Amino acid sequence: MSTAASLPMNPPIDDARNFDKGKVGLISLILTEVSLFSIFVTAYIFYIGKSASGPQPVDVLTVPVWATICLLSSSLTAELAVRAVRQDARSRFLAFLGATILLGAEFMRQTAVEWNKLINTDHLTIATNVFGTTYYSLVGLHATHVVVGLILLLVAFLAALSGANVGKHEHRLHLLSWYWHFVDVIWIVVFTVVYVVGR
Amino acid sequence: MASISHPLDEGHGHSAARQKASFWSTFVDQWIITVDHKHLGLMYIIVALLFFVAAGIQGGLIRMQLMYPNNTFLSPQVFNEMFTMHGTTMVFFVGMPFIAGLANYLIPLMIGARDMAFPRLNALGFWITTLGGILLYSSYFAWTGSAAGTGGAPDVGWFAYAPLTEKAFSPGSSTDFWILSVMLSSIGSTVTAINILATALCMRTKGMTLSRMPLLVWMFCVVSFQILVALPPLTAAQIMLLLDRFMGAHFFDTNAVGDAVLWRHFFWLFGHPEVYILIIPGFACVTEIIPVFARKPIFGRAAMIGASVSIGLISLGVWAHHMYTVGLPSRANIFFSVATMLVGVPTGIKIFNWIATMWGGRIRFRTPMLWCIAFLFHFLLAGLTGIMLAVAPFDWQLGNSYFVVAHFHYTLIGGLLCTLFAGVAYWFPKATGRMLSEKLGKWHFWLMIIGFHVTFDGLHIAGLLGMPRRIYTYPAGRGWEGFNYFSTWGVAIQAVAILIFVWNVLDALIQGKKAGNDPWDAWTLEWATTSPPPEYNFAVLPEVHSSRPLWDLKHPEDPDWKYEQS
Numbered sequence: 001m002s003t004a005a006s007l008p009m010n011p012p013i014d015d016a017r018n019f020d021k022g023k024v025g026l027i028s029l030i031l032t033e034v035s036l037f038s039i040f041v042t043a044y045i046f047y048i049g050k051s052a053s054g055p056q057p058v059d060v061l062t063v064p065v066w067a068t069i070c071l072l073s074s075s076l077t078a079e080l081a082v083r084a085v086r087q088d089a090r091s092r093f094l095a096f097l098g099a100t101i102l103l104g105a106e107f108m109r110q111t112a113v114e115w116n117k118l119i120n121t122d123h124l125t126i127a128t129n130v131f132g133t134t135y136y137s138l139v140g141l142h143a144t145h146v147v148v149g150l151i152l153l154l155v156a157f158l159a160a161l162s163g164a165n166v167g168k169h170e171h172r173l174h175l176l177s178w179y180w181h182f183v184d185v186i187w188i189v190v191f192t193v194v195y196v197v198g199r
Numbered sequence: 200m201a202s203i204s205h206p207l208d209e210g211h212g213h214s215a216a217r218q219k220a221s222f223w224s225t226f227v228d229q230w231i232i233t234v235d236h237k238h239l240g241l242m243y244i245i246v247a248l249l250f251f252v253a254a255g256i257q258g259g260l261i262r263m264q265l266m267y268p269n270n271t272f273l274s275p276q277v278f279n280e281m282f283t284m285h286g287t288t289m290v291f292f293v294g295m296p297f298i299a300g301l302a303n304y305l306i307p308l309m310i311g312a313r314d315m316a317f318p319r320l321n322a323l324g325f326w327i328t329t330l331g332g333i334l335l336y337s338s339y340f341a342w343t344g345s346a347a348g349t350g351g352a353p354d355v356g357w358f359a360y361a362p363l364t365e366k367a368f369s370p371g372s373s374t375d376f377w378i379l380s381v382m383l384s385s386i387g388s389t390v391t392a393i394n395i396l397a398t399a400l401c402m403r404t405k406g407m408t409l410s411r412m413p414l415l416v417w418m419f420c421v422v423s424f425q426i427l428v429a430l431p432p433l434t435a436a437q438i439m440l441l442l443d444r445f446m447g448a449h450f451f452d453t454n455a456v457g458d459a460v461l462w463r464h465f466f467w468l469f470g471h472p473e474v475y476i477l478i479i480p481g482f483a484c485v486t487e488i489i490p491v492f493a494r495k496p497i498f499g500r501a502a503m504i505g506a507s508v509s510i511g512l513i514s515l516g517v518w519a520h521h522m523y524t525v526g527l528p529s530r531a532n533i534f535f536s537v538a539t540m541l542v543g544v545p546t547g548i549k550i551f552n553w554i555a556t557m558w559g560g561r562i563r564f565r566t567p568m569l570w571c572i573a574f575l576f577h578f579l580l581a582g583l584t585g586i587m588l589a590v591a592p593f594d595w596q597l598g599n600s601y602f603v604v605a606h607f608h609y610t611l612i613g614g615l616l617c618t619l620f621a622g623v624a625y626w627f628p629k630a631t632g633r634m635l636s637e638k639l640g641k642w643h644f645w646l647m648i649i650g651f652h653v654t655f656d657g658l659h660i661a662g663l664l665g666m667p668r669r670i671y672t673y674p675a676g677r678g679w680e681g682f683n684y685f686s687t688w689g690v691a692i693q694a695v696a697i698l699i700f701v702w703n704v705l706d707a708l709i710q711g712k713k714a715g716n717d718p719w720d721a722w723t724l725e726w727a728t729t730s731p732p733p734e735y736n737f738a739v740l741p742e743v744h745s746s747r748p749l750w751d752l753k754h755p756e757d758p759d760w761k762y763e764q765s
């Protein structure tokens with residue numbers, strides 16, 4: 001019994017059926033992020049209609065149709081980019097990844113335009129009332145995740161442009177696309193709560 | 200088969216190079232830049248023990264202030280800082296790093312892996328947690344005034360109720376130290392949780408199916424799930440509090456329709472599961488140790504897994520039993536009372552199974568087993584006072600009294616700390632290759648148990664007699680003096696016990712008996728390798744056919760796999 005190597009070999013070995021550690025890690029991360037967002041969403045819903053003074057959602061918020069179309073379709077292009085990697089179609093991969101980045105950047109530009117209007121025209125800041133407090137923190141938290149995703153996508157894009165072997169990183173790109181889909185799904189929740197229910 | 204982080208030959212080359220290296224480069228290699236799960240595990244435990252000493256001294260100072268009525272040993276401001284630092288340190292920088300250390304050290308060895316799934320992430324988690332602890336204690340140097348909320352250390356209590364934490368009431372930086380250091384600890388715990396799940400689900404050796412995985416690993420998976428779900432509410436609330444304090448937001452600002460009760464909901468949404476995050480690793484140790492010392496396999500293995508999972512789920516829905524005194528609607532009171540009592544069912548199943556494992560066994564009363572038996576007694580009593588507090592009207596009377604203080608110290612010292620000492624006594628030979636002294640171990644055990652009871656038994660009655668928690672001092676003649684006087688002496692007995700423990704550890708490291716690979720005649724994989732294990736854990740990754748692989752090895756004529764399905 002000096003080493004574990006001498007463990008009996010007689011019965012057939014069942015495969016331990018191990019999972020992919022990248023996927024388990026990312027799903028765990030998404031689980032904890034969902035929990036984080038749910039608290040900010042709860043706070044938003046809790047404070048709907050409670051602002052005593054200052055601008056109300058119905059006065060200043062317009063439904064961001066174009067930004068939403070951009071972000072949702074960027075999920076599609078991300079998926080197409082991952083498929084292109086699988087089929088070893090390098091230029092198609094670059095095109096779809098580039099499109100994903102542009103669509104994500106356009107979403108951020110729309111957010112910037114909206115915040116600029118809210119701050120400078122409507123005089124709504126995070127300190128104005130609880131609507132401002134919950135609005136900027138929830139939308140801002142989501143936007144932070146979009147920015148993180150954009151940075152990661154950009155790193156992948158630049159690495160691919162500078163000649164990295166894209167096929168070798170297929171698994172990582174696949175995981176990155178999952179993160180991007182997650183950011184998208186969160187936007188659907190934020191959109192529903194802020195622009196549909198809360199308005 | 201699992202991927203291997205430290206291939207065999209790489210490990211060999213590494214240790215050969217090390218023999219020539221100087222002391223300092225060896226030190227840096229092994230204890231600073233290491234990504235080895237065993238070193239990180241021990242580092243977590245050492246850091247936890249250092250903070251345990253700090254928080255223990257704070258607890259002792261609190262008790263000295265309360266020893267006599269109308270005492271002025273500490274100032275009121277310092278007293279507030281003491282109980283805040285004591286609670287915050289014990290939960291976030293003793294409990295959490297200690298369980299992270301156990302998980303890191305044991306899980307790869309028990310599932311037959313060479314390291315955690317993400318070794319570098321593991322090192323990141325350790326250093327972030329440690330940095331958080333250093334940040335918390337550096338608050339003592341940020342003294343800006345002697346008024347409340349402006350002194351150095353945080354003074355808002357470990358649950359930091361709003362609106363006391365708002366800028367208007369805590370204008371100094373002490374509350375920011377609390378927020379940021381706890382946030383760092385939470386990030387470290389989250390990273391560890393992700394790593395535990397990925398390791399348990401993806402790194403198991405050949406033949407180790409989930410149904411054969413040691414119960415300790417199962418329970419740490421439940422804990423990891425709870426960490427991932429239950430820590431974000433605290434982190435989110437802390438982000439909101441930072442926005443309130445620095446950007447003028449109004450989440451908990453009661454002057455601008457902000458709601459202080461919302462903080463309490465978010466905090467206890469974290470705070471209650473946290474209790475189970477701390478105690479389930481204790482269950483895990485007990486579940487591994489009792490069978491080995493009763494010489495029987497665990498009773499009701501599947502029920503143990505089921506009970507752990509249901510504790511993990513139910514405990515997410517009981518948080519408001521910490522908020523009865525806020526004044527909840529009676530429907531909420533009924534819901535949270537019933538839900539809380541429901542947790543007693545799976546916990547009861549576990550206690551039944553531990554006792555059934557011992558029943559009819561040939562019990563060896565060595566120190567690890569003594570701690571486990573003490574745990575069973577204490578945890579049963581703590582569970583019973585917990586059920587009492589779950590009843591809303593009872594809690595209206597005794598919430599925020601010393602009855603509550605005595606209750607949760609029963610769970611955390613009588614329960615958790617006993618199991619951690621059990622774990623240390625059991626796995627110390629594996630980690631160091633040396634046996635702890637049984638004689639010193641028994642002195643440590645009995646003094647600790649006596650000290651614990653002298654400290655906390657009477658405080659239940661002081662609470663029943665109306666002594667509120669967190670009071671700075673109290674007048675004579677309320678009937679509280681005797682309980683407080685003896686309680687403080689109990690702390691002194693516990694301190695002696697801890698000193699004996701430290702002596703025992705140092706003595707064993709210097710001249711302890713050689714442990715050998717398997718001093719307890721145990722059945723899980725960590726005992727199949729040398730003590731301490733080599734850098735690569737196993738020269739050849741083992742193959743497993745049952746939930747007690749070493750039993751199969753030692754009893755080839757009657758192996759477990761003949762009786763276990765799947």
Ligand SMILES: [Cu+2]
Nearest residue numbers: 471474520521
């Ligand atoms: Cu609780």
